[in-house]
Amino acid sequence: MLQDIISLDKKYYMNTFGDRLPVCFERGEGLKLYADNGDVYYDFLGGIAVNALGHSHPVFIKALKDQLDKLIHTSSLYYIENQAKLAQKLVESSCADKAFFCNSGAEANEAAFKLAKIYFYKKGMDRYEIISLDHSFHGRTLAAVAATGQKHYQKPYEPLTPGFKQVAPNSFEAVEEAVTDKTAAVMIELVQGESGVHPMDVEYAKRLRRFCDEKGILLIVDEVQTGMGRLGKLFAHELYGIEPDIFTCAKALGGGIPIGAMCAKDEIASAFEPGDHGTTFGGNPFATAAGLAVFDIYEKEGLVENSAKQGRYLKDKLLRLAEKYSGKITEVRGMGLLIGIELRPELAPVVFRRLFEKKFLTSLCKGVTIRIAPPLNITSEEADMFADALDSVLSEV
Ligand SMILES: *Cc1c(COP(=O)(O)O)cnc(C)c1O
Secondary structure, three states: OHHHHHHHHHHHOOOOOOOOOOOOEEEEEEOEEEEOOOOEEEEOOHHHHOOOOOEOOHHHHHHHHHHHHHOOOOOOOOOOHHHHHHHHHHHHOOOOOEEEEEOOHHHHHHHHHHHHHHHHHHOOOOOOEEEEEEOOOOOOOHHHHHHOEOHHHHHHHOOOOOOEEEEOOOOHHHHHHHOOOOEEEEEEOOEEOOOOOEEOOHHHHHHHHHHHHHHOOEEEEEOOOOOOOOOOOOOHHHHHOOOOOEEEEOHHHHEOEOOEEEEEOHHHHOOOOOOOOOOOOOOOHHHHHHHHHHHHHHHHHOHHHHHHHHHHHHHHHHHHHHHHOOOOEEEEEEEOOEEEEEEOOOOHHHHHHHHHHOOEEOEEEOOOEEEEOOOOOOOHHHHHHHHHHHHHHHHHO
16 A cells, blocks of 8 residues: 555665655556556656656567576676676667776766876876866765766765866856866756756757867767667767767666666777776676667667657657747757756646646746656557647646
8 A cells, every 4th residue: 555655765765755646556568567556557757767668568578587597696706698698788889988887977977087187196196176067966975966967866975075066057258267277077967857857959069079070078868868779879879969088878778777887989998007997886787788688779769760750759849839838838849758848846746746647747947947858669549648738738727
């Protein structure tokens, strides 16, 4: 019973998530999630951009079961076939030359910070500063918090890890001004996800890339949310036509099994030598089997293409709703299947709640933007369902 679970949670689980939405899911299939009372929900958040294959994808589940029957974990003391093959997949389908696996997005970003720092350290250069952007989100570990440009995540943990500073997003001049001879890297999300789906301009990204090249500064792109086809290309940096020196990836990479990756160009990656970085769980046979299955299913089912196609379709519909309800929707943003619908501040929480009551799962960013990140295999009929639900909610509020 939901009430019993809530009581257990309140009594035993740390109160980091406060009152959650009053539902507990038991089982999922595709876009659908089944609550323990039998209610059916439509998962337009996809476990926060994680469940790119939807729930219980049969080919994915079979691959996981096959791997479970063979081996889960061995440690990095031995060669791991799936790990090597998943690294190959990531490298062959991106601008990177090498990959490193860990267990989460924050951990992938930590690895990126370490690689950026050690790269200059080994060159004998005193460059350690990392510039990131206001309204960014890079994770919950201490260095990731220091890079996350949101005061409420940082304040309680001061003094923060030194060497991090944030500047205004989408302003080339702001970065230019912040750079010193100690700057090692600039880290950005090409579309800021957590703060409400705020895309950077293509021109900004390109100019930043050129500037970093000129100054010998590394460009790190956090693709934890935007990666793995979310924006209609495998990685956001493809869409923007730039090549980062380092990029990180996690959320959708394991289709729900925890795994993160930090990928880099050879010249930079080679700064890591034996002993410089490591992990116990990262890239174990099970997690990397999940990653391989994700890639396999993406290719067989054309999911990156579907993300672009359904994303365009759904965004068009939402833009039409924005015209119809121009006094209620203030902006529709995003690419592929990462879309933010910004509403008048007093309406957003109401719309979010009403969508939930109509059994549509979304997230509410900063109290004003409804973010959706559905599975990449959604159909136009499913996209229609969401647009229709939003239409009906907006007509009532
Ligand atoms: C979710 C997210 C993270 C953190 O990932 P975790 O797996 O929660 O550590 C980092 N960066 C971005 C852009 C994210 O969206």
